[in-house]
Each structure stands twice: as C-alpha cells, then as structure tokens.
Amino acid sequence: MTDKKELIRKAAVEVMSKKGFYNTKTSEVAKEANVAVGTIYNYFKNKEDILNYIFKYELEKRMKNLKKIKQQNLNFWEKLEKFLNFHFKEIKENIAVGEILVREKDFPKKEGSDSINEYLTMIPEILENELKDAIQRGEINESYDPEISANIIFGSIQGIVEKAIKNEDKNMLMKAPEELIMILKKGLRE
Numbered sequence: 001m002t003d004k005k006e007l008i009r010k011a012a013v014e015v016m017s018k019k020g021f022y023n024t025k026t027s028e029v030a031k032e033a034n035v036a037v038g039t040i041y042n043y044f045k046n047k048e049d050i051l052n053y054i055f056k057y058e059l060e061k062r063m064k065n066l067k068k069i070k071q072q073n074l075n076f077w078e079k080l081e082k083f084l085n086f087h088f089k090e091i092k093e094n095i096a097v098g099e100i101l102v103r104e105k106d107f108p109k110k111e112g113s114d115s116i117n118e119y120l121t122m123i124p125e126i127l128e129n130e131l132k133d134a135i136q137r138g139e140i141n142e143s144y145d146p147e148i149s150a151n152i153i154f155g156s157i158q159g160i161v162e163k164a165i166k167n168e169d170k171n172m173l174m175k176a177p178e179e180l181i182m183i184l185k186k187g188l189r190e
Helices: 003-019 026-033 037-043 047-070 076-093 095-111 114-136 146-166 170-189
Strands: none
Touching: 003 026, 003 037, 003 047, 003 095, 026 037, 026 047, 047 076, 047 095, 047 114, 076 095, 076 114, 076 146, 076 170, 095 114, 095 146, 114 146, 146 170
C-alpha cells in the first residue's frame, strides 16, 4: 500500500464520518489529505471505491486478528472476548471509523459494494463456525442455532458501536466486551 493511498483513506474516514458518504465530495477528501483531486483518481475510481476500500481495510484488520486468535489454544469464550476487545479498542481509538462502519453499512443495498458486503457477512460467518465448534466441544448448548446466534452477536456489536458513537461514550466501548460475554454466556449455556 502506498503512503498516498493510506493518506487518502484516512482523510476520507475523517470527512465521511462528519458529513456522511453522500454529502462528501471527492474534493473535500483531497483537501483533507492535502493532495490534488487528480491524485485521488490515481488510487481510486470514484468516491464509492474509497468507501469500499475503507471497509476492506477494516475487514482485513479484523480477519488478521481473528486468524491470530484462532491459532491460539483458547475456548470459544476466550476467543470471542479477545475479538471483542480488539474490535471495540479499534473503534475507541478511531471513532470516525466506527461511524462509517455503522452508518454506511447500508450502502451496498443501494450500490452493491463488495467489501461492505464482505464485512457484513464474513465476520458473522466466522462467528457461526466458532459457535459450531463450541457446540461440538460442549461449551455451548446444542439447542442454539449457530447462524442466528452469530448474527445476534454481530448485531449486538454493531448496536453497541452505534450507541457509543451517538452518545459519545468511549467508556461504553471498553465495558462492552465483558458485558456482552456475560450476557451471552448466561444465555448460550442454559
């Protein structure tokens, strides 16, 4: 990845988080990145491509983290807690990214963004597979549907991020993993 591409991504995150995707102009991203508008087109086809790249970048970070966690000899709850701590810490450290991940997630319904769709499907799929493994190991009650449970967990993550951003409550992001694990353990074990 080139430094300019990363500079444009960071600038786009800042502008889009404040103005929203549809109200953001490519010229505003260029100004924030301190580059010429034409420079943006050396790296991205259009504004949609920039948004797609933001989701791709964030998904890659989470996938790398999940791969690292999977390689450790941990039970389902430990894996989930590590992932939640990572995800919420990332959002806490860059609220603007959280705003985009929550607010612009509906963009693919209108335009068909591959990376946004991947972000919204791959994480729940990984959670589903981890839940299936946990059921086989007896860590979770087998009466639960792993697909539905994975989407409940992912929806809870998205909801917590949305609420924390709306209320400007970074503390909520740090408390969320423990609280979510506690609720899930009680429900999924019974």
